[in-house]
Amino acid sequence: MRKIINTQSAPKAIGPYSQGVISGGLIFTSGQLPLSPQTGLLVKSDIEKQTKQCLENMKAILSHADVDMSGVVKTTIYLTDMVSFPIVNEIYNDFFIKNGANYFPARTCVEVSKLPLSALVEIEAIAVVN
Secondary structure (H helix, E strand, O other): OOOEEEOOOOOOOOOOOOOOOOOOOOOEEEOOOOOOOOOOOOOOHHHHHHHHHHHHHHHHHHHOOOOHHHEEEEEEEEEEEEHHHHHHHHHHHOOEOOOOOOOOOEEEEOOOOHHHHHEEEEEEEEEOOO
């Protein structure tokens, strides 16, 4: 059985896919681009703001399923420039600390030639349902 996640707190899908899917006790989020949930437009600034927006979008999708970031077991990060890796790490770190403990999931990070809407970063996750 599977359940589709659809929340106004995260950007609408820009193609034929769901924001997230719950199946087999896991939540699979689609890759989150740095889109504003309010406008649907790309946050056209720097890698810091884009990374934060991707993670906020992911957090909103998980929250809709009553899961917080400590439930994330795996992420994949796509960067258009691996030079941004240390900056992304710094921001990413803050999203996986709760009450002084870290909940760092397994992770893959790869450089890609281009992302949709010319974003600098895209992040997807797999989380455990409470």
